[in-house]
Amino acid sequence: MKVLVAVKRVIDFNVKPRVKMDGSGVDLANVKMSMNPFDEIAVEEAIRLKEKGVATEIVAVSIGPAKAQETLRTALAMGADRAILVQTDEEVEPLAVAKILAKIAEEEQPQMVILGKQAIDDDNNATGQMLAALLGWPQGTFASKIEIADVATVTREVDGGLETVKLNLPAVVTTDLRLNEPRYASLPNIMKAKSKPLVAKSPGDYGVEVARRLETLKVVEPVKRQAGITVGSVDDLVGKLKGLGIAK
Amino acid sequence: MSVLILVEHDGKSVKDATLATVTAATKLGEVHALVAGNNADGVAQSAAKIGGVSKVYVANAPALEHQLAEAVAPLIAKLMESHDAFVAPATTTGKNIAPRVAALLDVMQISDILSVEGPDTFTRPIYAGNAVATVRSKDTKKVITVRTTAFEKAAAEGGLASVETVDWSGDPGTSSFVSLEASESERPELTSAKIIVSGGRAFGSSEQFHSLLDPLADKLGAAVGASRAAVDAGYAPNDYQVGQTGKIVAPEVYIAIGISGAIQHLAGMKDSKTIIAINKDEEAPIFQVADIGLVGDLFKIVPELTKKL
Structure with a gap:
């Protein structure tokens, strides 16, 4: 079966985001960018499905600026077979991303689309669910385990523990942290990835309007906590806890 | 404006998360609540008592029992024909x-709002809470x-909403519930606990995590949380995780032990x-970010603290 994976180029998870002075957004100039960590897990899972003989082809898709090519090359170096870049300089919202992915899914006819559960920049946690709705497919969100036979059995990380659901195929799965540990691309594979096919498209090719539905009026830093005090001993700490009324 | 809220429940009782949701919704307009489940009339009766709710819809069907999105979303989309939010x-x-x-309504979701600034304007955290965006929705x-x-919790008692049964028969049949491996605990739930003790990778093993933290939590009547590193290392189950992609908590007192404080963790507890x-x-x-800090070896401090409390 064919597997589609969606990847997003975002601020590297180790970088502390800085809010622009004019309140228009977060400063991304000269900031290290990487593949969204949850999407790396999605790519890794697709590769493992291929290694198990379940998946036959992995198509990686990214919707974003020209530089998102680098993110797709990373996916190819990890083990994806080919890539589609839907290029736009607009900040595309999850709804429009889902619409583009739905069109690609109609063309490519994958049995599964795997995405990260959320992107660490806008923290929406919405694209996979929206895609599943648009396609009328079932969804296995926040997955920590995927088993595929004639149906997909997906274990989900939920507030109360672990929930397991069965999904008819085709299905959409979004990844949580414990699904796997993504591999690093080896140097030979990075070289090989340069010659793997990558086609460039535009949102217009899919007839999708990417104009934003949510207008950002301003972006500010959150209220900072005041620096606290350091105590020297457990007895002092117990005293403070008593002061807070949580110890007798 | 008429607002439909989703009641979070486990088939028996209304979860606390519902109460804060009601408070947010009352800032937008008249609040109606949906209880989707199976044999959930008892839950609907409880939801009808929540202060600020004027009507409760209850839909009962086997396919709704586990509130799978494939079954619940079309029901909500139908009810949204007569609601604005x-x-x-x-x-x-x-x-x-x-x-x-x-997506069924062709609307861009406004995720994880922190405040309601107006009928179409909200604030929400982005970049793991390192920035707060004010956004205006253009969707109707x-x-x-x-x-x-x-948001403050709405009163769980005192309301007198009417209860209306809605028919539902739209099981798409594409997904089914298999099992829930629930974390059994006598301790308070993480998201509603007044006190949380939370441990990181410094505990070194699952045994040490539990043998040191559990007695301290029990002394304080606290819930136990964990950093992502501790969960990844297998010291604690996934539903203990506090952070950007785990649970967001705001207790009266949060005690972070052996947790370095990566931005992803701070996002969940700051x-x-x-x-x-x-x-x-x-x-x-x-x-x-700490109000009170103690520098030292947790393997000495935690047992001493537990003893002296």
């Missing part, structure tokens, strides 16, 4: 269902998830009223 808590249930509703209908720690940090590294970023 849908509001759900940003719990794993709400986050699973709401975007599916949004709104689909919203609520950061429950950012709105706690008082933060106490115990860490052997005095340079650990957790001390920058």
Whole structure:
């Protein structure tokens, strides 16, 4: 079966985001960018499905600026077979991303689309669910385990523990942290990835309007906590806890 | 404006996350609540008592029992024909269902709101809470998830809403529930606990994590949380995780032990009223947000603290 994976180029998870002075957004100039960590897990899972003989082809898709090519090359170096870049300089919202992915899914006819559960920049946690709705497919969100036979059995990380659901195929799965540990691309594979096919498209090719539905009026830093005090001993700490009324 | 909210429940009782969701929804208009489940009339009766709710819809069907998004989302989309906004808590249930509703309505969801600034204007955290965006929705209908720690809880008792049964027969049959491996605990639930003790990778093993933290938590009547590193290392189950992608908590007192304080962790707990940090590294970023810090070896400090409380 064919597997589609969606990847997003975002601020590297180790970088502390800085809010622009004019309140228009977060400063991304000269900031290290990487593949969204949850999407790396999605790519890794697709590769493992291929290694198990379940998946036959992995198509990686990214919707974003020209530089998102680098993110797709990373996916190819990890083990994806080919890539589609839907290029736009607009900040595309999850709804429009889902619409583009739905069109690609109609063309490519994958049995599964795997995405990260959320992107660490806008923290929406919405694209996979929206895609599943648009396609009328079932969804296995926040997955920590995927088993595929004639149906997909997906274990989900939920507030109360672990929930397991069965999904008819085709299905959409979004990844949580414990699904796997993504591999690093080896140097030979990075070289090989340069010659793997990558086609460039535009949102217009899919007839999708990417104009934003949510207008950002301003972006500010959150209220900072005041620096606290350091105590020297457990007895002092117990005293403070008593002061807070949580110890007798 | 009429607002439909999703009642978070387990088939027996209304979960606390619902109460904060009601508070957020009342800032938008008249609040109607949906209880989707199977044999959920008891839950609907409880929901009818929540202060600020004027009507409760209850839909009972076997396919709704586990509130799978494939079954619940079309029901909500249908009810949205007569509502202007849908509001759900940003719990794993709400986050699973709401975007599916949004796409069915062709609406861009406003995720994890911190405040309601106007009928179409909200604030929400981005970049792991390192920035707060004010956004205005251009969609006529709104689909919203609520950061429950950012809103006061509505009163669970005192309301007198009417209860209306809605027919539902739209099981798409594409998904089914298999099992729930629930974490059994006598302790308070993480997201509603007044006190949380939380451990990191410094505990070194699952045994040490539990043998040191559990007695301390029991002494304080606290819930136990964990950093991502501790969960990844297998010291604690996934539903203990506090952080950007785990649970967002804001207890009266949060005690972080052996947690360095990565931004992803801080995103989940920095709105706690008082933060106490115990860490052997005095340079650990957790001390920058802590109200009270103690530098030292947790293997000595935690047993001593437990004993002296």
